[in-house]
Amino acid sequence: MRKPSIDGLSPLPPADRVESVLRAMAGFIAQSKLGAGDRLPTERQLTEALAVGRSTVREAISQLQVMGVVESRKGSGTYLLRPFSADAIHMPLVIDAAHLRDRLLQTLEVRRGIEMEASAVAALRRTPADLVVIEEKLDQMERVHIAKGTSGREDLAYHLSIYDATHNPLFRQLLEQIREAFESFFDEPFDRPDFARRSFPFHRELFDAIRDQDAPKARAKTLAILDIVEEDIKDMSQ
Structure with a gap:
């Protein structure tokens, strides 16, 4: 060497x-x-x-x-x-849409496919150490959400911990290509701190599914979260 x-x-x-x-x-x-x-x-x-x-x-x-x-x-x-x-060295992917609403909806289509599968794979492959990290991120997200009514950065950290629990580096690599667009979901889009707030309870249910190694349920809970995100994008951008 x-x-x-x-x-x-x-x-x-x-x-x-x-x-x-x-x-x-x-x-x-x-x-x-x-x-x-x-x-x-x-x-x-x-x-x-x-x-x-x-x-x-x-x-x-x-x-x-x-x-x-x-x-x-x-x-x-x-x-x-x-x-x-x-x-x-990959250059970040760019969403060529003038309006925030369109950028979020386009990115959401990609998120839906990647995150549903990531949640399912995490459910099958998570280790006890992974569960500790995911629950720590979830607990922190819940504390901030209860105190402030919003928890963007903590919400992001929670989802990233699920990506890591897949033990497939391609999930993170794909995220790196759309990081800027991905992070825009957690920065109070439309200046609304209540954006996607209704999805909050499903994050604990998603953790439970991953803990129980229930891949179909993990997919379903991820879909439930992202469906609410889509509804809020459409409602709040009118």
Whole structure:
């Protein structure tokens, strides 16, 4: 296993830092001829060489983990699982619709297919550790919802924990491509804090289905949540 030097890495311009880090790392891997099992430069080395913040480097590494390109080993470092090129870095998908209503409805069509299947797969594959994480996210969502009447960020974290419980990295990779559109559901669309509030009780029922490894019920509860989301998009955008 070779320990690479950091020659060939230079400071990055301010714009598009995460994408720039990804492309710089792709170029560095190709130039250094690194292969599976080789260790990458440390976060500190990348931060100094590229003149970016550590949070930017961590976000870039996180995206590479989602893509199945690298893995981080606690106390050891980050290792390359397979080489990749700058051309392999996916650009986010863009919803070309002028109105928020149309963007949300178009994204919802994609969400419905992905999330129903993700919930079913999570029900079949979840581990005891996954259940702990999902329930923690759900409990936090419920606390915030009861206190404030809304819980956008916590709601998002809950759904992401279900994606992770599938143990299929493609679900997260697909989400990364529509992240901006996906997150718009959790930012009080139409300036309405009550958006999709009626779906709140179904989140606990979805957790129960995943806990009980009831895949059909998990699909049904996910569909119930998203049906309410669709109704609110249409009602609140009139």
